[in-house]
Amino acid sequence: xxxxxxxxxxxxxxxxxxxxxxxxxxxxxxxxxxxxxxxxxxxxxxxxxxxxxxxxxxxxxxxxxxxxxxxxxxxxxxxxxxxxxxxxxxxxxxxxxxxxxxxxxxxxxxx
Amino acid sequence: xxxxxxxxxxxxxxxxxxxxxxxxxxxxxxxxxxxxxxxxxxxxxxxxxxxxxxxxxxxxxxxxxxxxxxxxxxxxxxxxxxxxxxxxxxxxxxxxxxxxxxxxxxxxxxxxxxx
Numbered sequence: 376x377x378x379x380x381x382x383x384x385x386x387x388x389x390x391x392x393x394x395x396x397x398x399x400x401x402x403x404x405x406x407x408x409x410x411x412x413x414x415x416x417x418x419x420x421x422x423x424x425x426x427x428x429x430x431x432x433x434x435x436x437x438x439x440x441x442x443x444x445x446x447x448x449x450x451x452x453x454x455x456x457x458x459x460x461x462x463x464x465x466x467x468x469x470x471x472x473x474x475x476x477x478x479x480x481x482x483x484x485x486x
Numbered sequence: 487x488x489x490x491x492x493x494x495x496x497x498x499x500x501x502x503x504x505x506x507x508x509x510x511x512x513x514x515x516x517x518x519x520x521x522x523x524x525x526x527x528x529x530x531x532x533x534x535x536x537x538x539x540x541x542x543x544x545x546x547x548x549x550x551x552x553x554x555x556x557x558x559x560x561x562x563x564x565x566x567x568x569x570x571x572x573x574x575x576x577x578x579x580x581x582x583x584x585x586x587x588x589x590x591x592x593x594x595x596x597x598x599x600x601x
Binding site for chain 1: 517519521526527528529530531533534535536541542544545577579587588589590591592594595
C-alpha cells in the first residue's frame with residue numbers, strides 16, 4: 376500500500392463545476408503539499424499546510440491531521456485548471472527533504 | 487526573477503554511457519532537491535542538499551547515481567553506466583529553507599532517455 380493515496384485517479388468535469396480531490400496518507404507528517412503539474416511537466420506548488428485550511432483564489436486546501444486526510448477544492452472550474460494535481464507529504468521525523476508523493480489526479484475540465 | 491533552471495531539457499544516451507544533469511536553483515535558496523518521475527507516476531525523492539552537503543541521499547537507487555553541490559548553488563546529478571530503467575524525467579527543486587516550512591520551486595525537468 377502506498378503511503379500517500381489520491382482519489383480519484385482521473386476526473387472529468389464540466390466548466391463551472393465544483394471539484395474535490397482527496398489525499399489520504401498513512402504516516403505522521405510535518406507538512407503536506409499540493410502541487411499542480413501541467414502537460415509538458417512543469418510543477419507548481421499550490422499550497423503547503425500543516426493544519427486547518429488555506430485559500431488562494433478559486434483553490435481551497437484543507438487538512439485533517441487526526442484523520443490523515445487532505446482535500447483540494449476548485450470552485451467554478453475552468454478548462455485552464457486541467458492538469459495533474461499531486462499531493463505530497465513530509466514525513467514527521469524524516470529528513471527535511473524527503474517528500475513522499477501520491478501518483479496524482481488527472482483533471483480534465485471541458486468547456 | 488529567474489526560477490529554477492535545468493539543463494539539458496532532453497538527453498538521449500545509449501545504455502552504459504555516463505550522463506550529467508545540471509540544476510541551477512533560485513539564488514539564495516539553501517535547500518535543493520532532486521526527484522525522478524517515471525511515466526504515469528508521481529515524483530520520487532532522490533537526494534536533498536542543505537547548502538553544500540547532502541542531508542539525505544536515501545532515495546538514490548544505487549551507487550551508479552551521485553550528486554554534488556560543491557559551492558552550495560548549482561548541483562549536478564551524475565549517472566554512471568546508464569540503464570534503460572533510468573529513463574525518466576529528473577526534476578530539481580529549491581527552497582529558501584527547510585521543506586517543512588517553505589514552498590519548493592520546481593524546475594522544468596530533464597527528460598532522460600536511455601536507448
